[in-house]
Amino acid sequence: MNKEFVKKIIALRGDAGRKWLEDLPQIIKLYENKWNIRTFSPFDLAYNYVAPAQTAKGEQVVLKISFPDNKEFISEIEALNFFDGQGSIRVLQEDRDNLVMLLEKAEPGDMVRTVSPDSKQISFVSAVLKNLHKPISSENNFPFPTISDWSKAFARYIGTFSKESGPVPKWMFDKAQEIFTEFPKDRKELVLLHGDLHSDNILSSQRGWLAIDPKGVVGEREFELGAYLRNPYYDYPKGSDYKNLERDRIIQFSEELGFDKKRILDWSFACAVISLLWFLEDENYFKDIYVQNAELLNEINF
Numbered sequence: 001m002n003k004e005f006v007k008k009i010i011a012l013r014g015d016a017g018r019k020w021l022e023d024l025p026q027i028i029k030l031y032e033n034k035w036n037i038r039t040f041s042p043f044d045l046a047y048n049y050v051a052p053a054q055t056a057k058g059e060q061v062v063l064k065i066s067f068p069d070n071k072e073f074i075s076e077i078e079a080l081n082f083f084d085g086q087g088s089i090r091v092l093q094e095d096r097d098n099l100v101m102l103l104e105k106a107e108p109g110d111m112v113r114t115v116s117p118d119s120k121q122i123s124f125v126s127a128v129l130k131n132l133h134k135p136i137s138s139e140n141n142f143p144f145p146t147i148s149d150w151s152k153a154f155a156r157y158i159g160t161f162s163k164e165s166g167p168v169p170k171w172m173f174d175k176a177q178e179i180f181t182e183f184p185k186d187r188k189e190l191v192l193l194h195g196d197l198h199s200d201n202i203l204s205s206q207r208g209w210l211a212i213d214p215k216g217v218v219g220e221r222e223f224e225l226g227a228y229l230r231n232p233y234y235d236y237p238k239g240s241d242y243k244n245l246e247r248d249r250i251i252q253f254s255e256e257l258g259f260d261k262k263r264i265l266d267w268s269f270a271c272a273v274i275s276l277l278w279f280l281e282d283e284n285y286f287k288d289i290y291v292q293n294a295e296l297l298n299e300i301n302f
Contacts, residue, residue, distance in 0.1 A: 146184075
């Protein structure tokens, strides 16, 4: 396990995180025996332990383990089961009590960000969204948060910082908060969204392009593109014509998915800002590039 992963888990979970890290080798061994698999060195780790594995029959799979009391992990399991392999990887085994799951492995597993030209990449992403999004009714008592639930990050920020003198520019905060407040009032059809569908979370597989690592959030379809478009300075090579490239992506998504261009743009801006707030909550700071992403999106017009 890399030092950054260990540091992050302890920072987030304190003594409980430290204990989980100590127990992790035994947890891995337990599920190797329980599910009759052999695990290999983990992938680059962020918030969960994720490692390639092989079944007794030679099938390539992925073992994923989360730290205790991680509600997002349960939402991920629920989301993947709801998607049922349509545009996403499948859950093969799960243990919700201990936050462990065995997943289908996307092979060869190339990230969609590697596809060029860009227009081809966007068409692949559009196809994934068409497969992924299914209507979900609030009458079903779904276990997922809504976009409005996520918007509580704005209130938490005000509870910690001054809007006038806090680290996030006031105009930026106000505009994003208004989008998160007003857009859900339009009562568009609700679907289960991936919630974090950026270009690292769509991988090539023998079944086509598949989404991984969903958050699981309920809202309108247009919101989904916010994660894909919120990081232009990360997504394009240094020195690119960022604004026009981002504009072209929005136009293509609009044409292929039937979404309003301005609404895609507004959600992208709002998602750039709320991701900044989340990073500030988790890490107690944020990088200048987060502000620059939002500024660039604010400069695009239709």
